[in-house]
Amino acid sequence: MKHTISTLGSHSALDVCEGAKKEGFDTLVVAQKGREKTYLGHYKTRKQGGKGGKEIGVVDEVLLLEKFNEIIKPSNIEFMKKRNCIFVPNRSFAVYVGYDGIENNFDIPIFGNKYLLKAEERDAEKNQYYLMEKSGVKFPKRISSPDKIDRLVIVKVSEAQRSYERAFFLARTPEEYEQKSNEMLKQGKITQDGLAKAVIEEYIIGAHFNLNFFYSPLNEELELLGIDTRRQTNIDGFLRMPADQQLELLKMQQPSTIEVGHIACTLRESLLEQAFEIGEKFIRGVQKEYKQGIVGPFALQGAFVEDGKEEFVCFDVSLRMPGSPGTRFTPYSEYLYRESISFGRRIAMEIKQAEKEKKIDKITT
Numbered sequence: 262m263k264h265t266i267s268t269l270g271s272h273s274a275l276d277v278c279e280g281a282k283k284e285g286f287d288t289l290v291v292a293q294k295g296r297e298k299t300y301l302g303h304y305k306t307r308k309q310g311g312k313g314g315k316e317i318g319v320v321d322e323v324l325l326l327e328k329f330n331e332i333i334k335p336s337n338i339e340f341m342k343k344r345n346c347i348f349v350p351n352r353s354f355a356v357y358v359g360y361d362g363i364e365n366n367f368d369i370p371i372f373g374n375k376y377l378l379k380a381e382e383r384d385a386e387k388n389q390y391y392l393m394e395k396s397g398v399k400f401p402k403r404i405s406s407p408d409k410i411d412r413l414v415i416v417k418v419s420e421a422q423r424s425y426e427r428a429f430f431l432a433r434t435p436e437e438y439e440q441k442s443n444e445m446l447k448q449g450k451i452t453q454d455g456l457a458k459a460v461i462e463e464y465i466i467g468a469h470f471n472l473n474f475f476y477s478p479l480n481e482e483l484e485l486l487g488i489d490t491r492r493q494t495n496i497d498g499f500l501r502m503p504a505d506q507q508l509e510l511l512k513m514q515q516p517s518t519i520e521v522g523h524i525a526c527t528l529r530e531s532l533l534e535q536a537f538e539i540g541e542k543f544i545r546g547v548q549k550e551y552k553q554g555i556v557g558p559f560a561l562q563g564a565f566v567e568d569g570k571e572e573f574v575c576f577d578v579s580l581r582m583p584g585s586p587g588t589r590f591t592p593y594s595e596y597l598y599r600e601s602i603s604f605g606r607r608i609a610m611e612i613k614q615a616e617k618e619k620k621i622d623k624i625t626t
Contacts, residue, residue, distance in 0.1 A: 264616065265289050265321075266609060267346040267369075268582075269329060270300050271353035273604070276586040278304070278319040280605025284613050289344060291324045291332050293357075301325070329357035333366040341369050347625060349608055350378060351582045370625035372608055373556040377547070377580045383417070383460050387550055389578040396546025398539055398561070400575050404461040407438045416442070418459035421452045429518045431464060444515070465574050467564030470528060472573075473583045474540045475607050476555045478623050479614050483540050484597060485533070486558075486604060487588020492522035523585035527592065532571060539573055556624050557611065558582050558604050582608075 266281035268274045270292035278288040290300045306318040324332075324340055331337060341348070348354075349372045355363065360379040363371070379385045380392060393400045404414055413433050420428045428450050432438040438461075445451045469491070475484045496516040499507055528536065539561060548554035560583050563575035583604060588594075594602035602610075615624045 262345045263287075264347045264612060264621075265344040266349060266612065267291065267341060267344075268349040269332070269351060269354045269357070270296065270323070271329075271357075272351035272584050273582045273586065274300065274351070275304055275319060276603055276605040277349045277351075277582065277608065278321075278605065280603045280607065281609045282306075282319045283606045284609035286609055286612070287344070288319060288321045289324060289341070289346060290320050290322070291326065291329070291337075291341075293329045294325060294327055297323060297325055329353070330359070330362065332358060333362045338368050346370075347372050347612055347621075349373075349582055349605075350375065352579070352584060355379075355381070355581070370621065372612065372625055373558070373581060374551060374553045375626045376553075377551050377555065380551075381578060381580055384458055389580075392543070392547055392550060393575060393578065395550060396543045398543050398546070398575050399572065400563075401462040401465050404463070407432075407442075407461065408435045410435050410438055410461065413464040414438075414461050415464045416459050416461050418442075418445075418451050419455040421449055421455065430515065441515075462576065465564050465566060465576060467566035467574065469562075469564045470526065470573075471523075471560050471562045471579075471583070471585065472528075472536050472540065473558070473560045473585065473588050473604070475558050475604065476540075476544055477611055478554075478556055479611060479618065479620060483537065483544060484594070484607070485536060485540070486594045486602065486607060487525065487585070487591040488528055488593065489523040489525050489583075489585040489588055489591070491520050492524060493518045494521050495519075520584070523587055525585070525587040525590045529571075532565065532573075535571075535573060539575070543578075553626060555580070556626075557608060 265287045267289035268277045270290040274290050281288045292300050300320045300323050304318050304320050306321045308314040309317045346369055348369045355378050363375050380388050382388060404410055410432060416430050418428055430441045432441055442456055471489050473487045475486050496518050499516045544555050560579040561575045562577040563573055565571045565573050589601045589603040611624055615621045
């Protein structure tokens with residue numbers, strides 16, 4: 262029985278489904294009530310203009326749940342098993358289902374290494390900092406406590422209401438840290454517990470890039486499929502103002518960095534070799550620390566800084582499907598495949614190859 266490619270109805274589901282359809286797979290989206298119209302309506306697979314019309318849309322079937330975390334209920338697992346699903350994880354899957362549920366209760370083959378998903382969390386054992394250090398990937402200096410702040414730092418603390426979003430703030434001194442953190446506590450933006458778990462890092466001044474990679478264990482090759490940067494609210498609005506207006510606005514409101522979109526971008530060609538070297542080092546490092554290592558998509562998010570020469574400093578790692586469907590509109594997949602390839606399609610290509618070679622176990626957990 263041929264596999265159905267499935268995913269959670271958020272983050273990057275349409276990218277996954279479009280790529281799957283391109284490679285001839287059926288698709289299934291697990292949606293939550295109140296957030297299902299995109300998948301049940303606008304992008305549902307159907308015949309345009311009636312029975313004889315052209316097929317449009319990319320979502321063949323929707324499993325509609327009250328809450329995303331119900332996906333691990335036995336009846337829903339059985340529903341997906343009957344369709345021989347391979348599930349493509351995204352950030353929303355990790356957030357709403359949780360790592361314990363994913364690792365212990367989700368009895369569906371997951372494309373990639375499900376045990377690696379939790380390494381994105383900064384308080385996890387063998388987390389992204391641990392993996393970057395073991396891999397030799399340069400990342401910002403971490404400051405052990407607020408009283409040790411001696412430079413411009415970024416404090417990465419979870420939001421009070423949405424723990425998966427981060428209420429970042431900048432500080433230059435211990436006193437400024439105290440002032441800003443107290444303001445955010447009073448406003449209810451963060452909690453004392455969240456602040457205690459916050460990461461304090463040296464703030465990196467440079468040009469931001471997300472290097473979106475795909476590692477194929479079947480071909481043992483690293484691919485750079487695309488590069489993007491982020492659109493964030495409300496910091497983008499701040500940056501569009503003249504400096505004097507920014508200072509006035511800061512008296513009433515602090516910047517936030519909630520991601521709302523992405524911009525496809527390119528990297529100077531002479532820096533591509535460095536990008537590949539960093540990606541290859543990270544793959545080798547993860548393979549030593551996690552059984553099965555990296556399978557499929559991952560991203561190294563950081564900035565190129567100028568210190569005599571341009572050098573990439575990584576300040577965040579994604580270990581699953583990236584959230585930027587626009588990467589296909591950068592030229593890098595076309596340089597390799599001679600046509601533009603989305604992450605969704607590249608995953609479907611890997612699954613198709615694994616089916617043909619009878620190596621599904623090599624690309625799933």
